[in-house]
Amino acid sequence: MRCRAAFAVALILQSSIAMAADVSEPFSIRKQMHLMAPQAMAELVGASLTHLGTRLTLAPPQVEPAETAAAIVHFCGGLGAEHSDMVAVTRRISRAEFRRCVENGVTDVVEIAIGYDAAVLVTKAEVPPMLLTSEQIFRALARDLPSNNGFVPNVAKTWNDVDRTLPSLDIRVVTTGRGTAARSLLEDKVLQAGCRNLPEIRAIYAADSRVARCVTPRGDGRLVEVATPEAALALLDASPPGAVAVIPQQQAEMTGQRYQRISVDGMLPSGESIRSREYPLSRRLYYYFKVGHMRDRKGYGVASNLRELMDDAVGEAAVGPDGYFTAAGLVPLEEGERTRQRRAAAALVPMER
């Protein structure tokens, strides 16, 4: 009898302990995180996951490539396992996009700026310094140029054909393919900026047609696409004077004084000119996290390790001057800004637009 009572008590205790263990066990609908990022940011997201993986055992995350606008549409589509947990994008979520997020129940979003991306135009050191404007670069590279309220094929052969103040050297611009960080900076921040205010371009109503006019390159070999920044520099070395390579800022820093940086719209790339947004070929990059997908205090959530990924991305090991984002080529944010972001992430301060 006594033995039976002891057994019953032990059974009750065991089941209670088991129940308690069940409750305290974290639970996620998905073990793996679902992240979306454009090609230009894939390396940065990879760096974040690699760093987090050194501390935690991660289920292999699903990193889906998508252009910034498409990634944001998916992210703002709603809450639940079928929607992405985080997006890495090359611009801020706009007010209209955020309104769509809120309409779909994605109300708590944490916005993290991870640093500045920048590209640099370089030429050979022995060539006389070239000071270019966005419009001159557009006029050197566009397939068609505005003329008498219409468009004519671009036949400029030398920089001097583009502008009489520029040297009589052959136009040749070497850059990486579409979708890469340096190329998208060239297209968005230089070619579009250089053509936006021309009357013939301003007269085009449809945005798609206007953008195509601005970024469609000439097909006569004056713009050369290569696979990597290293290949761009190798081709620059083999090219005649006047050739220009468009490469990531980090690549330019690694080459030291071997190449000459070209000023664009009167600005040379530097930490200061990039942070002040005066240097045209630069932009801030962002991570957006869904608070509704993070595990709550009881340990329940949509995706495992999402909060940990966010905490990691705001740490000095990521965004600091010696962090992995800096190693991947970003210019770090100002120290005060990094502290502000860490506080916002720790308190899960939702973004406002």
Add this chain to the structure above:
Amino acid sequence: MRAPLLVMLMVPVLLLLAAPPALPESIRLRVQAASVAAAPPADVPPEAPLSWMAELESVAGWLRRSSSTAVAWLGNALSPPNPEDVARRIERKDSELWALIEDAGYRLSNVETALGFIPSAKATFRLARELSAVDREQLEERLERYAESDGGLAARLHREILRILLDGSESGTHRIDKVEISLWPLPRAEFSLTLTDGEKTEAGAPVSAAP
């Protein structure tokens, strides 16, 4: 009936005779400066007091000038700005607002001014082109910089107008075809929406097609 009028006229004269009027400091300084400039400094010491008659004359001059200024001001207040001036100022982009509205894809289509007891002036802008994602991003950045450089009430109103235009440019359900900015007597913006059901239109008469 004449007695009160006479008293009214006499009182200020008697007061002036009893004590010279206290001139506003700016007028006093002006009168002194004029006296000093008119005579060699050695002959007229700067501290030399003006006779009350001179002061009376300067007061009369001041009153005359003030009344003519007031009439001119009242006249200006009742007249609206010249429509050509308004159009020229907008085209010159003498305010950040005009530059921003143009960058938001709108073009000045007409200016209306009205004369009356409460005059008015209004500029109408029509949508001339859709914004691309990069155009919007560039405009957002400009608005951020504008906010950093000018936190004033007018600048805030400008930014709010632009934010509405930016939101409208991204909407899949409507398009802001027209924005009317009232400049006078009080600043005001009116927006005309057209429902689009997500369809893109070529309402702005594109000059050329995509390459």
